Amino acid sequence: xxxxxxxxxxxxxxxxxxxxxxxxxxxxxxxxxxxxxxxxxxxxxxxxxxxxxxxxxxxxxxxxxxxxxxxxxxxxxxxxxxxxxxxxxxxxxxxxxxxxxxxxxxxxxxxxxxxxxxxxxxxxxxxxxxxxxxxxxxxxxxxxxxxxxxxxxxxxxxxxxxxxxxxxxxxxxxxxxxxxxxxxxxxxxxxxxxxxxxxxxxxxxxxxxxxxxxxxxxxxxxxxxxxxxxxxxxxxxxxxxxxxxxxxxxxxxxxxxxxxxxxxxxxxxxxxxxxxxxxxxxxxxxxxxxxxxxxxxxxxxxxxxxxxxxxxxxx
Numbered sequence: 001x002x003x004x005x006x007x008x009x010x011x012x013x014x015x016x017x018x019x020x021x022x023x024x025x026x027x028x029x030x031x032x033x034x035x036x037x038x039x040x041x042x043x044x045x046x047x048x049x050x051x052x053x054x055x056x057x058x059x060x061x062x063x064x065x066x067x068x069x070x071x072x073x074x075x076x077x078x079x080x081x082x083x084x085x086x087x088x089x090x091x092x093x094x095x096x097x098x099x100x101x102x103x104x105x106x107x108x109x110x111x112x113x114x115x116x117x118x119x120x121x122x123x124x125x126x127x128x129x130x131x132x133x134x135x136x137x138x139x140x141x142x143x144x145x146x147x148x149x150x151x152x153x154x155x156x157x158x159x160x161x162x163x164x165x166x167x168x169x170x171x172x173x174x175x176x177x178x179x180x181x182x183x184x185x186x187x188x189x190x191x192x193x194x195x196x197x198x199x200x201x202x203x204x205x206x207x208x209x210x211x212x213x214x215x216x217x218x219x220x221x222x223x224x225x226x227x228x229x230x231x232x233x234x235x236x237x238x239x240x241x242x243x244x245x246x247x248x249x250x251x252x253x254x255x256x257x258x259x260x261x262x263x264x265x266x267x268x269x270x271x272x273x274x275x276x277x278x279x280x281x282x283x284x285x286x287x288x289x290x291x292x293x294x295x296x297x298x299x300x301x302x303x304x305x306x307x308x309x310x311x312x313x314x315x
Contacts, residue, residue: 001051001080002072003044004029007094011069012038014264023058023065026051027072055087065089074177075170078103085114092119092267096180097278099172101286108275119272122281123259124185126266129252133245134189137214146190146215148245149301154178155225155238161203161311168289174206176285179221183210184281190215193284198291199300203311206288207304220303227306 002008003025012035015022022039025032028046035042045051055065068084070077070093078098084091097120098104111118124130137146156165164170171177187193191213198208205222220227225238232240243250266272296305 001026001068001070001083002076003027003032003035005071005073008032008071009034010260011071011092011094011264014261015039015069017258017261018264018268020067020264020268023063024051024054052083059087067092070094073164073170074099074172075164078107081107081118082110085110085116085118088115090116090119090267092121092264092272095120095122095184095278096172096176096282096285097275098282099176099286101279101283104275104279104282111275118275119267120274120278121260121263122181122184122273122277123263124181125188125273126259126262127252129250130185130189133243133250137189144214146245148215148217148243150182150186150217150219151240151242151244151301151303152179152182152220153222153224153228153240155228156223160223166203172285173201173289174204174221174223175288178223179206179219180281180285182219182221183284184278186210186212186215186217187280187284190217193280196284196287196291197298198288198293199296199298200304200308201288201291201293202308204309205306207301208288208291209299209301210284216299218299218301220301222303224309226309227303 004027012022016038022042024043024045025035026045026048030046032044035044043054045054058064065087066089068089068091070080070084070091072080074096077093077096081091081093081097097118098107107118160166165177193210193212195211198206200207204224205220205227207220210217210219228240241252243252263272
């Protein structure tokens with residue numbers, strides 16, 4: 001579900017590389033020619049009702065769906081996951097599973113009443129650099145509290161603001177849309193959240209401070225190219241990722257290519273991440289989304305003071 005979306009090709013690749021077959025896909029947009037590179041015989045539908053009828057027919061013929069992959073916009077995940085459970089399938093959903101923490105309670109109930117399981121993609125937990133970092137923390141002094149600066153800037157054009165991604169009610173805002181896997185990673189490594197402060201929150205960035213059991217993290221996330229470091233702009237690059245732990249840069253730019261495939265492989269082996277694992281990061285981004293920014297006071301990320309541009313459409 002959501003075959004024309006930005007993230008769909010990673011799922012297509014993962015399905016192919018794990019030796020599976022895509023039998024049907026649906027999306028109201030028909031720019032899905034990329035499927036020819038993976039599953040040229042896949043049935044494609046623009047209307048959900050026809051997609052549903054097709055799957056029902058296959059089920060009646062004893063060819064029911066084993067897994068439903070959900071790559072639709074964030075605000076649709078909840079309904080599409082429920083649909084997958086209703087037809088007796090396991091569900092593999094892009095993050096976030098849902099936008100609000102209480103939606104997870106209802107999903108757990110629906111999962112318990114169905115034959116299927118709900119899985120999500122938390123690919124940072126398979127990145128080798130992140131695994132090494134977790135090992136370092138786990139094997140280090142139990143009472144040590146680390147200091148980290150997390151910076152993630154992934155430039156987006158004006159199209160972003162007219163799409164569902166630019167609507168906080170449908171995407172969950174910047175922290176949810178581009179950052180939820182980072183918050184999941186931080187919780188996974190450094191433990192429970194003790195304090196969550198937002199310094200800056202606008203249409204194109206969010207900056208704040210989160211105190212975990214084992215780390216004090218200043219973060220800055222942005223989709224505005226003007227916030228990129230000068231040396232990155234000079235190279236013509238539009239993405240910048242940085243983990244600075246205790247003054248030491250941790251390089252993790254590479255190694256993302258096959259993480260969706262690894263996620264699928266683990267799920268198919270019965271070792272994937274489900275509703276329980278997704279809960280903490282969804283709570284973190286929900287709290288960020290509903291926090292009132294306190295401004296440039298306290299321990300804030302140095303990028304937080306960068307000039308904030310007005311919304312490109314004056315909203």
